[in-house]
Amino acid sequence: MRRVLMLTAAVLIGGASSQSAQRPIVVGSKLDPEAQILGQMIVLTLRNAGLSVTDRTNLGDTGVNRKAILAGEIDVYPEYTGNAVYLFPEAKIGARQAGEPGTIYALARRLDTANGVSWLRPANVNNTWVIAVPQTLATSQKLGSVADLARYLKGGGKFKIAGSPEFFNRPDTLPAFEASYGFKLRADQKLVLAGATPPQTQQAAASGTSGVNAAMAYGTDGSLSALKMVALTDPRGAQAVYQPAPIIRTATLKATPRIEALLNKTFATLTQATLQGLNAQVALEGRPPQEVARTYLRGKGLIK
Structure with a gap:
């Protein structure tokens, strides 16, 4: 048994x-x-x-x-x-x-x-976080880096960026750029799109939707060159690898x-x-x- x-x-x-x-x-x-x-x-x-x-x-x-x-x-x-x-x-x-x-x-x-x-x-x-702007804006205002963007903003340059809630709210994303480069965006300079992906934010910036002329992006986005967007460099290393x-x-x-x-x-x-x-x-x-x-x-x- x-x-x-x-x-x-x-x-x-x-x-x-x-x-x-x-x-x-x-x-x-x-x-x-x-x-x-x-x-x-x-x-x-x-x-x-x-x-x-x-x-x-x-x-x-x-x-x-x-x-x-x-x-x-x-x-x-x-x-x-x-x-x-x-x-x-x-x-x-x-x-x-x-x-x-x-x-x-x-x-x-x-x-x-x-x-x-x-x-x-x-x-x-x-595939780090980046801020991207249309080629036309980058050329006219000589924007190649986030440091250049900070200079542009302090000079009163027109700016509105599209991004997801995560991009705006996480301390290591947009707030990290702001802290490292010494600028602070107002609420009216942000277009928060729930569930937004980088191609969507870049399309908004490329077409000027709702006054947007910048977008959250990732370093490996295939849409950047196709939409004639420039990914601003991060010389101070605000973003992680x-x-x-x-x-x-x-x-x-x-x-x-x-x-x-x-x-x-x-x-x-x-x-x-x-x-x-x-x-x-x-x-x-x-x-x-x-x-x-x-x-x-x-x-x-x-x-x-």
Whole structure:
């Protein structure tokens, strides 16, 4: 009888393990084109490896995805190393640390360990926050950097910038530019667009919608050149380095450790120019993020 009970227990345990192993891996992402492309790369890479995946990309902004992964509602999503400044304010990460790719990644990885979240290897890309203005304004007012913009503003220059609530409210985004370069925008100089993505804000600036002549943007936006927008440089390093990396619940990674090698291999192929091109296909050509990601991964021989 004892042998029967032991065999029964073994079968039950084995069955439970099998069910656990077959639990779908839930993939999230933010709303902008790049985040959706990267999210789809994760989905397609894992599915190609025979893993069961639930696609919850296009989930929400940084805060939404962060809450979801900490609550176990999603297992993995693409995050940016520079967001460590925002995610771990108690660490008081300085500008010098945030501006060094290896340092900010190591900090993010170490600080999230206690939260049961593991950071995988980031891509060699910097998708940092930037302020972009139309080429015509940049040329006429000699604007090449945020320092130039501060001079323009102090001289009473006309200015109105479009951005998301996150861009205006997070202390490490627009407020960081203001603190580093010594200017302060009034409420009437901001057009806050709920859920806005960089292509939308740049289109508003390019067309002068509601008096807008500047936009929040990311360093890898493919829409910048197409819309004849100039990304102002940040000589004082107000912004952190933002390298995209998959972050995953540690429990999920322990259950399926091969995920790390799979995603590291995919993200290792990405470059600044590559992402700008992929982003442009979604933002300007209207191609679905999954289609763009699939074509790219197949071209690299990463999926069938």
